[in-house]
Amino acid sequence: MSHLSDVTFHKKITGSPKIVVTVCSDDLTLPEALVDGRADLQAFFEKAAAAAKFDGTVGKTINIVTPGGTEFDRLIVLGSSSKDDKEALNWRNLGGQIMGHLSDDSASIVLGDLAAADMSLCAQGLYLRSYKFDKYKTKKDDSKSNAKPQKIGLVGDAALAAKKLWNDDRAVAEGTLFARNLVNEPANILTTTEFADRLKELKDLGVDVQVLDEKALAKIGMHALLGVGQGSAMPSKVVVMRWNGGKAKEQPLAFVGKGVVFDTGGISIKPAGGMEDMKGDMGGAAAVSGLMKALAGRKAKANVVGIVGLVENMPDGLAQRPGDIVTSLSGQTIEIINTDAEGRLVLGDLLWYTEDKFKPKFMINLATLTGAIIVALGHHHAGMFSNSDDLSEKLSKAGEASEELVWRMPLGKPYDKLINSRFADMKNTGGRWAGSVTAAQFLQRFVRDVDWAHLDIAGTAMGSPSTDISRSWGSGFGVALLNQLVLDQYES
Ligand code: BES
Ligand code: MN
Ligand code: ZN
Numbered sequence: 001m002s003h004l005s006d007v008t009f010h011k012k013i014t015g016s017p018k019i020v021v022t023v024c025s026d027d028l029t030l031p032e033a034l035v036d037g038r039a040d041l042q043a044f045f046e047k048a049a050a051a052a053k054f055d056g057t058v059g060k061t062i063n064i065v066t067p068g069g070t071e072f073d074r075l076i077v078l079g080s081s082s083k084d085d086k087e088a089l090n091w092r093n094l095g096g097q098i099m100g101h102l103s104d105d106s107a108s109i110v111l112g113d114l115a116a117a118d119m120s121l122c123a124q125g126l127y128l129r130s131y132k133f134d135k136y137k138t139k140k141d142d143s144k145s146n147a148k149p150q151k152i153g154l155v156g157d158a159a160l161a162a163k164k165l166w167n168d169d170r171a172v173a174e175g176t177l178f179a180r181n182l183v184n185e186p187a188n189i190l191t192t193t194e195f196a197d198r199l200k201e202l203k204d205l206g207v208d209v210q211v212l213d214e215k216a217l218a219k220i221g222m223h224a225l226l227g228v229g230q231g232s233a234m235p236s237k238v239v240v241m242r243w244n245g246g247k248a249k250e251q252p253l254a255f256v257g258k259g260v261v262f263d264t265g266g267i268s269i270k271p272a273g274g275m276e277d278m279k280g281d282m283g284g285a286a287a288v289s290g291l292m293k294a295l296a297g298r299k300a301k302a303n304v305v306g307i308v309g310l311v312e313n314m315p316d317g318l319a320q321r322p323g324d325i326v327t328s329l330s331g332q333t334i335e336i337i338n339t340d341a342e343g344r345l346v347l348g349d350l351l352w353y354t355e356d357k358f359k360p361k362f363m364i365n366l367a368t369l370t371g372a373i374i375v376a377l378g379h380h381h382a383g384m385f386s387n388s389d390d391l392s393e394k395l396s397k398a399g400e401a402s403e404e405l406v407w408r409m410p411l412g413k414p415y416d417k418l419i420n421s422r423f424a425d426m427k428n429t430g431g432r433w434a435g436s437v438t439a440a441q442f443l444q445r446f447v448r449d450v451d452w453a454h455l456d457i458a459g460t461a462m463g464s465p466s467t468d469i470s471r472s473w474g475s476g477f478g479v480a481l482l483n484q485l486v487l488d489q490y491e492s
Contacts, residue, residue: 001181004130007123007152009159009166015151018105019074021098025081026056031112033155040067045077058082058089061101076101091118095125096468106151116161119154124169126152128469131177133184168298172483175294176476182286183462183474187262187279192234192310195261195282199239199289205296208242222349224328228342229311231266231319236311241292246303253302253490254360255482256350258343258367259285259310266313266339267321280474283461284366285310287478294483301491305358309346325424329353330446333424341428343369344439348446355450362391362451365443366478372435374459381407382477383456385440391451394489404481406455409437416441
């Protein structure tokens with residue numbers, strides 16, 4: 001993978017960039033820092049703008065060759081005024097847009113009197129957009145759209161303050177890229193063992209990382225989780241990550257992730273078409289891992305536990321069968337109707353374990369759980385199921401602030417009844433209708449007395465549409481959302 005190595009902050013244009021990028025509103029005034037000492041530039045720009053019908057509104061761009069005598073060759077100006085809604089300007093997205101216009105020359109981005117927080121968000125957008133998962137391309141593609149600038153400097157009055165804020169915003173972006181890498185990585189490389197090994201790297205940031213192997217999991221009693229992995233040559237593992245940045249005795253926040261490194265469906269095997277996407281069935285675990293990296297990277301003042309269940313769902317002589325009955329950690333028995341409804345089996349044990357062992361303030365699980373959530377919400381919202389109005393509201397707010405959106409879905413008795421089993425305490429599928437809800441009901445049977453939310457990210461973690469800040473198949477969805485939740489609600 002590749003991405004910008006860094007972004008630097010300056011009060012004036014430094015070095016000798018080939019390209020200068022700036023942003024202007026519909027009055028077409030270039031920032032002082034840019035026209036200062038380049039008297040002709042403003043007039044030249046206005047002439048070019050008129051010729052190109054560039055009016056300074058959001059989404060419009062003009063890319064001009066500068067007049068002779070200017071130190072840089074190109075000036076790119078992005079519009080920043082919105083005709084109807086002044087608040088619509090989002091500097092993270094603008095940063096992403098700017099990155100989309102840059103080629104492999106060094107560039108200065110002149111932001112004038114922009115506030116420090118927005119400068120740093122702009123840097124975050126540049127950074128996120130620059131990410132590309134190209135590690136398996138042996139031939140370098142040197143077409144312009146793929147080239148990366150050598151150096152990017154952000155120029156603005158608030159450079160000093162922005163540089164400080166960038167420490168934290170960069171940590172969050174790095175968490176997102178960490179998650180994207182995990183999701184994009186194929187399952188022959190990212191085995192359960194490799195995944196666990198990559199999480200051990202978080203120790204360098206001060207995260208406590210414990211890996212539970214199959215022997216330990218059997219001893220604890222996680223037989224629902226172990227049943228999913230029993231047809232795979234790769235060992236099932238649970239990784240517990242702890243970041244203790246809060247007060248010593250403060251209850252932790254808990255995040256739980258589905259980490260099915262590949263989901264063939266098992267004996268209830270999936271059709272061949274598109275099955276390759278199931279390398280991303282660990283998107284929940286990736287988000288939890290990226291979140292831990294982000295929180296540790298910015299030294300969040302909170303105690304947080306991240307738990308991921310790493311398994312591979314394969315058909316095999318030893319694989320679990322439809323009709324099998326397993327005893328979960330909770331003691332409740334589960335009749336396996338469809339071995340492809342495996343994520344809930346992994347999460348059921350993890351949720352029970354998490355509540356029991358860590359007594360968290362809340363637990364939030366993330367999972368690429370159902371195809372049905374894509375039918376319901378497409379790729380623009382994650383499905384949110386919760387037993388708490390308060391936690392739901394906080395998550396919705398964090399979603400809007402981070403632009404990783406969630407939409408609340410229902411839970412209730414009539415849905416719960418659909419997973420009663422003839423032979424065991426419950427079955428692992430609820431029939432044809434409301435597949436995302438019955439999956440959530442299943443999870444709720446493993447939650448006792450704690451605020452809990454389940455985010456079904458099947459539509460948002462992978463294969464989601466390109467945005468200003470992402471061209472990646474694996475989006476890293478969840479890292480920014482949960483970081484925002486922790487930052488706004490639980491650090492004080
Ligand atoms: N990992 C899949 C869900 C999924 C589908 C994620 C498409 C991303 C894209 C999950 O394990 C699964 O197979 N769910 C089944 C449940 C069914 C068997 C009750 C589904 O959604 O079809
Ligand atoms: Mn499945
Ligand atoms: Zn799955």
